[in-house]
Amino acid sequence: MAQKRLGKQTIKLSNPPSMLSAAAVVGPKEGEGPLSQYFDMIQKDDYFGQDSWEKAESKFVEEAVKRAISKSGVSITAIDYMLAGDLLNQIISSSFAARTLQIPFLGVYGACSTMAESLSIGSMIIDGGYADHVICATSSHFSSAERQYRFPLEQGVQRPPFAQWTVTGSGATVLSSTGNGPYITCITTGKVIDFGIKDANNMGAAMAPAAVDTLTAHFKETGRAPGYYDLIVTGDLATIGKEITLELLQKEGLDLKNNYNDCGCMIFDNEKQDTHSGGSGCGCSASVLNGYLYNMLKHGELKRLLFVATGALLSPTSAWQGESIPCIAHAVAIETTLSEVQ
């Protein structure tokens, strides 16, 4: 087996890259949520001064990337790769932003798991010695996602109580071969899991088994217990998915009750903001990680974090054709100190 592999799905980075800086840029609704103080920018205009939702989303990516780079103190020309992806067809938000930014660009797609996917690949590139600085980013926009996956905005329809609200926002992280942490230490890459859910409104239930599969693989292959982490967060399972995940984990003999949360449950106040089950979209886990969680790590309030972004790999076409929803989850372990013997 390759030297740095711990198991079928997990790797351990021998030169753990440092999260040099992070930035989260969000829309107005997210800015009214409980995490508002942790975001770098709250854009009051969800059009971001553009004339289409797609261009607006791209602008969110551009802004998050620029802010993360400027916070890192590294010049934009010193960034070796930009790894980004989003929910729009052919990941246009990311590639259009990359057109402006002129950083060597690798587009990635993992639906709402894209933040963890880009961090995973970015870390491997740095650990492999192919880059010193990599920027990882992703985004989503409520209005561009609605028009692609669901109904026109002005259509008078009711959402089911288990529906989720796509986050408008983007998050970006600058990874570096040098720096004082927080470090990315281990990565568990998910398999595509499908338990047969077909209702595209029921994302939490569809994605929960993927999160459980990746979490069980992570704990088994690293030999770590759930208690090793101060906090384990999943991406956008929201209230219903979170409950299902906890119960499925219990079946696997893992108790995460004390240190588990979900970004979809953190970003909105579901009661006050009428977001039903909670947040979703690539921007959900990206803005919570690069806004709130990065802050907690930097201030030492979190020392060991397991970030598990979850994605539903459906397309409007597959949903219309009656296919079930394949899902994925990637886990990234982030630690402020490298206490373990490397």
Next chain:
Amino acid sequence: MKTKMSPNEYEKFIKDKMPKPKLLSNAIKAFIVGGLICDVGQFITNWLKGMGLNQEQVSAGTAIIMVFLGAFFTGLGLYDKLGKFAGAGSIVPITGFSNSIVSPAMEFKREGFVFGVGARMFVIAGPVLVYGISTSVLVGIIYFLFFI
């Protein structure tokens, strides 16, 4: 992961974790709002009758005005808020049909008047028209064959 579940087993497993839609309160809201929209229609009908139009003209006039109102409040960005509250109460009346045509026309205006507005205007209403017209043709044939 050790847990293996068939789609049916998983469906059963998550069933009691899913929040139940509030059927009774939804039905009451739909009844009230749907009823009020029909009241508006009846008011227009009476008004047109009072102006001396015959039955056929009154029916056509009422439909035209109700469709306009549905489109107008969609354009003002109010119909989706009503729909969120009333559900079927504002979807079933003719104003809801109007909303289902105007909302995609507004949404896809950015793609231009041919590939946007023109092509997408009937994405939601299209199936209603296709099966509505098909059914009416079918009923017409049956009527022609057996009743004339």
